[in-house]
Amino acid sequence: MTTDKLPKILQDSIRENSVDIEVITKYLKLPWLKLDIKFDTPTQQDLEETFSNTDWRQKWQFPDHENQAYQVKGWNGNIFFGPTNFEKFLKLSASYNSTHDHDEDSRCRQLRKQIPYDWCVDDSSYIKKQVKKLLPSDEDINLVNSYNLPPGGYVFPHRDYALDGLGLAKIYVALKWSSGNVFGMYGCGNLPIHEGDVFLINNYTLPHWVYNGSKEHRIVIDISANLKSPLIAQKIADAFTKTFEVDLES
Amino acid sequence: MKVKIVFNAKFKKIKPKLFVGSENNSFNVELEKQTVFEEEFDLVPKDTLLIEFLNKCGVEDNIVFIKSIEIDGINLQHYIYDGTFFPQYDQDWLQKQTVTPPNFYKPCTELRVKGKWKLGITTPIWKMIMEKWLHDDR
Numbered sequence: 001m002t003t004d005k006l007p008k009i010l011q012d013s014i015r016e017n018s019v020d021i022e023v024i025t026k027y028l029k030l031p032w033l034k035l036d037i038k039f040d041t042p043t044q045q046d047l048e049e050t051f052s053n054t055d056w057r058q059k060w061q062f063p064d065h066e067n068q069a070y071q072v073k074g075w076n077g078n079i080f081f082g083p084t085n086f087e088k089f090l091k092l093s094a095s096y097n098s099t100h101d102h103d104e105d106s107r108c109r110q111l112r113k114q115i116p117y118d119w120c121v122d123d124s125s126y127i128k129k130q131v132k133k134l135l136p137s138d139e140d141i142n143l144v145n146s147y148n149l150p151p152g153g154y155v156f157p158h159r160d161y162a163l164d165g166l167g168l169a170k171i172y173v174a175l176k177w178s179s180g181n182v183f184g185m186y187g188c189g190n191l192p193i194h195e196g197d198v199f200l201i202n203n204y205t206l207p208h209w210v211y212n213g214s215k216e217h218r219i220v221i222d223i224s225a226n227l228k229s230p231l232i233a234q235k236i237a238d239a240f241t242k243t244f245e246v247d248l249e250s
Numbered sequence: 251m252k253v254k255i256v257f258n259a260k261f262k263k264i265k266p267k268l269f270v271g272s273e274n275n276s277f278n279v280e281l282e283k284q285t286v287f288e289e290e291f292d293l294v295p296k297d298t299l300l301i302e303f304l305n306k307c308g309v310e311d312n313i314v315f316i317k318s319i320e321i322d323g324i325n326l327q328h329y330i331y332d333g334t335f336f337p338q339y340d341q342d343w344l345q346k347q348t349v350t351p352p353n354f355y356k357p358c359t360e361l362r363v364k365g366k367w368k369l370g371i372t373t374p375i376w377k378m379i380m381e382k383w384l385h386d387d388r
Contacts, residue, residue, distance in 0.1 A: 071327075159383045186380045207383035 019237045019246060025227050029167040029205045031188045033243060035235045037198040039130045039173055039221075046126035047176060050146035050219050052078040060104055061090055074153030074212075077222075080127045081144035082108060084116045096163075103160035103203065105170055105224035108143040110163055117142070130173075131223060140229035146175075147220040149212040157186070157209040167202040171223035171232070174198070180214035200227075200236060251373065253299070254320040255287045261312035266361075268314065269302040272371075281314065293321075299333075299369045303361040308340065314361040322375045329382055331357035333369035340364075 003011045024030070056077040083089035092115065093107045102110075108117075118138070121128050127144060135141050149155075162169065177195040184190050186207040193199060212218045225232055240246065259266045259281040268279045274292040279285065299321075303314050316333070319326045335358040339351060361367060372378045 157380060157383060159386065186384065207380050 019240055021228055021233045021236055024240050025168045026166055031185045031202050032191055033168060033200045033239045035198045035200055035239050037235055042126055042175055047219060050078055051148060052076055071156040074150040075155050076148050078146045080121050081119050081141050084118050102162055105143055106162035108224055112142050134231060135225050140226040142224040145222040147222055149218040151212055151215050154211040155209055157207045159207050160203040162204050167205055168200045170201045170203055172199045172201045173221035175221055176219035178214035178216045181218050182211045184209050251291050251293050251322045253289055253291045256317040257281050257285045258315040258317055259283055262310045264307045264310055264312050266312050266314045267305045271300045272297045293373050295373055297371050299371055301367040303364055306364040316359040324375045330359060333367050335365055335367045337363045337365035
């Protein structure tokens with residue numbers, strides 16, 4: 001293709017255009033993108049560390065945690081990487097978000113450079129080892145969480161909110177996902193998730209809900225990360241190129 | 251389609267009387283301290299749920315509290331705060347006011363004067379809730 005005689009703006013656009021992570025994750029508002037990432041198959045012992053005895057929603061001080069029997073049934077989680085001084089984090093977060101109920105990922109992204117963050121588990125942790133393979137530098141991690149949902153558990157349709165305007169933002173690892181689990185996204189059907197899949201999901205644009213209709217616990221690892229970090233950025237670009245059959249030849 | 255409304259009421263002797271209706275339905279209700287109103291409604295695709303407080307008594311100050319609304323088995327949750335109350339002020343009282351009181355209150359789930367509380371609804375209800383989330387850009 002000869003573009004030499006075209007106006008410069010067209011020449012540059014045709015030659016330089018490439019997949020841009022910022023456009024895909026912030027402006028496009030895609031509901032999900034399946035990433036070509038695999039965690040090692042966890043043992044039963046590995047899965048144990050994803051369970052928690054404390055109430056996750058209470059820990060994060062979500063305003064409706066006391067009413068969870070109605071809108072949330074059985075849902076809980078554990079933190080693996082996050083703010084080291086959680087009390088300080090909540091206080092700061094509340095001062096910024098008095099009129100909003102941003103989700104945990106968004107709140108951790110917002111304060112990442114302001115207060116210290118670290119792992120809450122040691123190097124032998126399965127989750128830590130898997131995440132480090134994907135994100136070698138802790139500087140690129142904002143939050144690592146598990147989400148547990150027992151058989152019959154659910155979360156009502158809702159939307160999450162973010163200050164930074166992101167769309168696709170949450171790295172969602174289906175560690176344990178038996179048949180009968182549903183992750184519905186309004187107007188898009190259900191996410192085509194199978195056990196072991198890793199998705200990048202957008203929980204900010206559309207109402208969504210989850211239900212565990214299987215006979216086993218559903219376990220998900222939620223990772224909030226710097227999506228421009230090299231390995232993740234490449235995985236997103238590859239997934240986008242494959243899903244939308246992008247032609248980058250010209 | 252079943253409509254279930256939980257009311258609380260504050261009164262001494264004069265029980266609050268309400269008209270509850272929609273485009274095709276009308277019911278008269280007399281409230282106790284707590285009342286569960288449950289009736290079958292013939293809702294049209296774009297309808298309005300109307301609750302009218304008919305017998306406000308300024309002397310004993312009876313009050314109606316709308317606690318929850320369930321339509322077609324779905325609790326409208328916080329979307330009851332989308333309801334608007336249009337008060338019908340007592341004219342003698344109104345003329346004595348130096349500051350004009352509002353023509354409507356929103357959010358409002360406490361009916362403290364005579365007036366009409368209206369909530370726009372569309373069916374199916376599950377889709378109405380989804381659309382509300384979709385356009386809720388807090």
